[in-house]
Amino acid sequence: MKLKGAQILLRCLEEEGVDTIFGYPGGAVLPIYDALYDSNIRHILVRHEQGAAHAADGYARATGKVGVCIATSGPGATNLVTGIATAYMDSIPLVCFTGQVATHMIGKDAFQEADITGITLPITKHNYLIERTEDVARVVREAFYIARTNRPGPVVVDLPRDVMENVIDYESDKEEICIRGYRVMKGFNSGQVIAAVDLIRKAERPVIYAGGGVISSDASLELRELAEKRKIPVTTTLMGMGAFPSNHYLSLGMLGMHGTRYANYAISESDLIIAVGVRFDDRVTGKLDDFAPHARIIHIDIDAAEIGKNVDVDVPIVGQVKEVLAAINQRLDSVEEYTEWHKTIDRWKDEYPLVYGAPSEERIMPQHIIEVISEITQGKAIITTEVGQNQMWAAQYYKFKYPRTFISSGGLGTMGFGFPAAIGAKVARPDLPVFDIAGDGSIQMNIQELATAVQYKLPVIICILNNQYLGMVRQWQGLFYKGRYAYTDVSHQPDFVRLAEAYGAVGMRIKDSSEVEKAIREALEIKDRPVVIDFWVEREADVYPMVPPGKSLIEMLGGD
Amino acid sequence: MKKHILSVTVENKPGVLTRVATLFRRRGYNIESLAVGETENPSISRMTIVVNGDDRIIEQVTKQLYKLVDVIKIVDISEEKRVERELVLIKVKADATVRTEIVQIVEIFRARIVDIGRDSLIIEATGDSGKIDAIEDSLRPFGIIELVRTGKIAMVRGGSRG
Ligand SMILES: Cc1cc2nc3c(=O)[nH]c(=O)nc-3n(C[C@H](O)[C@H](O)[C@H](O)COP(=O)(O)OP(=O)(O)OC[C@H]3O[C@@H](n4cnc5c(N)ncnc54)[C@H](O)[C@@H]3O)c2cc1C
Numbered sequence: 001m002k003l004k005g006a007q008i009l010l011r012c013l014e015e016e017g018v019d020t021i022f023g024y025p026g027g028a029v030l031p032i033y034d035a036l037y038d039s040n041i042r043h044i045l046v047r048h049e050q051g052a053a054h055a056a057d058g059y060a061r062a063t064g065k066v067g068v069c070i071a072t073s074g075p076g077a078t079n080l081v082t083g084i085a086t087a088y089m090d091s092i093p094l095v096c097f098t099g100q101v102a103t104h105m106i107g108k109d110a111f112q113e114a115d116i117t118g119i120t121l122p123i124t125k126h127n128y129l130i131e132r133t134e135d136v137a138r139v140v141r142e143a144f145y146i147a148r149t150n151r152p153g154p155v156v157v158d159l160p161r162d163v164m165e166n167v168i169d170y171e172s173d174k175e176e177i178c179i180r181g182y183r184v185m186k187g188f189n190s191g192q193v194i195a196a197v198d199l200i201r202k203a204e205r206p207v208i209y210a211g212g213g214v215i216s217s218d219a220s221l222e223l224r225e226l227a228e229k230r231k232i233p234v235t236t237t238l239m240g241m242g243a244f245p246s247n248h249y250l251s252l253g254m255l256g257m258h259g260t261r262y263a264n265y266a267i268s269e270s271d272l273i274i275a276v277g278v279r280f281d282d283r284v285t286g287k288l289d290d291f292a293p294h295a296r297i298i299h300i301d302i303d304a305a306e307i308g309k310n311v312d313v314d315v316p317i318v319g320q321v322k323e324v325l326a327a328i329n330q331r332l333d334s335v336e337e338y339t340e341w342h343k344t345i346d347r348w349k350d351e352y353p354l355v356y357g358a359p360s361e362e363r364i365m366p367q368h369i370i371e372v373i374s375e376i377t378q379g380k381a382i383i384t385t386e387v388g389q390n391q392m393w394a395a396q397y398y399k400f401k402y403p404r405t406f407i408s409s410g411g412l413g414t415m416g417f418g419f420p421a422a423i424g425a426k427v428a429r430p431d432l433p434v435f436d437i438a439g440d441g442s443i444q445m446n447i448q449e450l451a452t453a454v455q456y457k458l459p460v461i462i463c464i465l466n467n468q469y470l471g472m473v474r475q476w477q478g479l480f481y482k483g484r485y486a487y488t489d490v491s492h493q494p495d496f497v498r499l500a501e502a503y504g505a506v507g508m509r510i511k512d513s514s515e516v517e518k519a520i521r522e523a524l525e526i527k528d529r530p531v532v533i534d535f536w537v538e539r540e541a542d543v544y545p546m547v548p549p550g551k552s553l554i555e556m557l558g559g560d
Numbered sequence: 561m562k563k564h565i566l567s568v569t570v571e572n573k574p575g576v577l578t579r580v581a582t583l584f585r586r587r588g589y590n591i592e593s594l595a596v597g598e599t600e601n602p603s604i605s606r607m608t609i610v611v612n613g614d615d616r617i618i619e620q621v622t623k624q625l626y627k628l629v630d631v632i633k634i635v636d637i638s639e640e641k642r643v644e645r646e647l648v649l650i651k652v653k654a655d656a657t658v659r660t661e662i663v664q665i666v667e668i669f670r671a672r673i674v675d676i677g678r679d680s681l682i683i684e685a686t687g688d689s690g691k692i693d694a695i696e697d698s699l700r701p702f703g704i705i706e707l708v709r710t711g712k713i714a715m716v717r718g719g720s721r722g
Pocket residue numbers: 089090091150151152210211212213214216217236237238239240254255256257258259276277278279280281283284300301302303306319320321322387388391392409410411412413414472
């Protein structure tokens with residue numbers, strides 16, 4: 001059959017099971033857009049390419065499928081960069097298609113030429129520049145394969161215009177993918193599993209430290225089985241929220257810089273840490289030398305390079321979390337004991353619960369808003385966040401119960417991520433309410449996507465915790481720079497209610513604590529357009545507890 | 561800190577060298593020398609990378625390199641019995657008064673004279689790093705006009721493959 005490169009591309013996407021693409025057109029991708037016009041694949045037209053990358057990312061995080069976005073050459077492609085880096089840091093599977101000038105023009109500084117494979121080299125799992133139409137099918141299949149297998153990540157495929165225009169004879173073949181330098185990890189070292197089981201049996205003060213890898217490996221059930229069998233307390237990273245139910249009696253909540261005191265104490269006192277799909281990030285470990293000083297460490301990760309990267313471990317196990325945990329569980333019997341360790345942890349939980357200042361009529365506490373959303377939705381919602389205090393409060397106060405319900409930029413910390421990610425999540429999961437917990441600073445970084453949400457009738461609920469500050473930065477200035485609030489006051493801001501309305505969304509402003517619940521319930525009733533709720537919150541509320549940078553986990557400020 | 565010689569087979573495709581170099585730069589590892597060339601299989605190139613670092617760093621370098629899709633195999637041949645070679649071209653000042661002396665040095669090192677100018681000679685030498693350093697030192701007093709030195713290439717002795 002005679003087909004254009006662009007048509008082959010779309011056939012391959014259909015074969016990969018792609019149902020939605022987030023994108024923005026331009027000259028270099030015209031042939032692809034022309035082919036899309038005839039395709040069953042849904043194209044969501046964003047208003048800025050960064051929005052396309054984050055929306056594809058939100059879609060991927062909500063479903064576990066590969067997210068797909070497309071942008072034109074040059075500025076379109078470079079606008080994707082922040083989104084690609086965000087997905088890379090959090091190991092999210094994306095395939096990003098970029099237009100490119102025709103092959104004979106490459107390297108000549110042609111109009112809208114940017115070396116996007118060069119630019120994205122350090123922020124992609126792999127990338128391709130396709131030079132022949134004959135290679136389109138193979139490369140697209142490899143790209144999806146690489147993005148979703150082993151440690152997931154973004155793959156960029158750069159598509160010169162002539163490669164997409166050329167017509168070749170094409171028959172779809174289902175040849176097996178064979179990449180010499182890339183093997184999908186199968187199995188694990190069972191000797192190491194036995195060693196792990198042995199350590200778990202002997203441990204007196206074990207803690208499970210679970211992260212994003214549990215979610216990407218779809219292993220929450222196995223995790224729960226391990227915890228319940230051996231009565232092991234579980235703390236999760238920011239990326240692991242939802243991997244273990246927050247209301248479970250063994251849950252310690254989040255650990256790390258803004259983790260709970262009891263999670264950080266438990267880690268610091270533990271004699272065995274079972275690290276599952278985590279990468280010992282500095283926001284988690286605090287001062288490395290003082291991290292878990294009494295503990296042996298079992299580390300389960302699909303990426304061998306993560307083992308021993310930051311922390312020396314006693315029992316490394318390279319493999320899929322799901323398979324490894326299942327193997328460990330199989331070899332362990334249940335215990336029923338309530339030990340000294342559990343008593344100690346219960347005491348910490350009683351002594352150091354998460355606390356914040358009491359809300360009053362005139363004073364809305366941002367934490368209270370999150371608690372109300374949690375109360376109303378009972379974990380049956382997707383919560384995306386922007387970056388800063390809003391993000392930390394969402395992680396601390398929302399009771400997550402299910403994986404893939406918390407979507408946040410952890411590794412890169414990208415302001416402006418939450419709203420487009422919420423759009424992607426809503427497209428993927430129309431059955432669930434989707435909230436973007438936002439700051440008044442962050443929301444302005446991709447506010448243009450209101451037009452997208454309105455156009456596609458996506459009832460995403462944006463809750464702006466409006467403190468008229470770049471709150472998280474202000475908090476650090478308060479703590480470490482003598483309260484000199486250099487350029488963090490953003491009280492010069494648009495009227496968010498009128499702005500929402502101008503876009504065709506619903507806008508609400510809430511200044512009174514007693515109206516918080518009503519507003520959220522009202523927003524949940526709206527099914528055909530986005531809602532922006534501008535909550536005027538206590539301006540100088542801080543996120544506590546906090547491990548100051550460079551300090552050990554037990555040197556926490558606040559929350560005592 | 562120890563010198564390690566990594567023999568890395570990679571896809572012979574454009575951009576692969578950049579990927580490897582970018583990885584070293586981004587992770588803050590220092591390449592001491594690097595030589596690339598096609599192997600007996602034209603779709604595969606071999607990079608011989610000399611890198612300084614303790615075992616932990618080398619382990620990270622290796623694991624990170626393996627994550628590059630275009631990297632096929634990595635062997636640390638530092639502990640193997642091996643043949644190592646570098647090649648150098650040295651253009652040295654050489655008027656009639658010193659030519660004989662230079663020719664003697666060239667003979668001692670079993671190097672070769674590959675170009676004769678009116679006041680200069682180009683000398684080619686191959687050998688391990690020690691020998692190359694030594695010939696360079698011996699010629700320096702005459703005045704080195706230009707010097708080009710390749711990275712190290714290496715091969716494990718005996719029947720096995722690196
Ligand atoms: C303002 C701000 C404050 C923050 N504060 C905190 C904080 O207090 N506490 C906190 O925890 N984080 C915090 N973070 C987030 C932090 O920066 C990191 O993003 C996070 O801790 C990393 O989580 P993770 O270790 O679960 O790793 P991820 O980035 O989720 O990585 C997943 C790991 O699992 C592995 N993996 C993936 N798939 C599989 C699989 N199928 N099988 C096996 N292994 C797999 C990967 O190789 C990787 O090592 C903060 C971020 C911001 C922006």
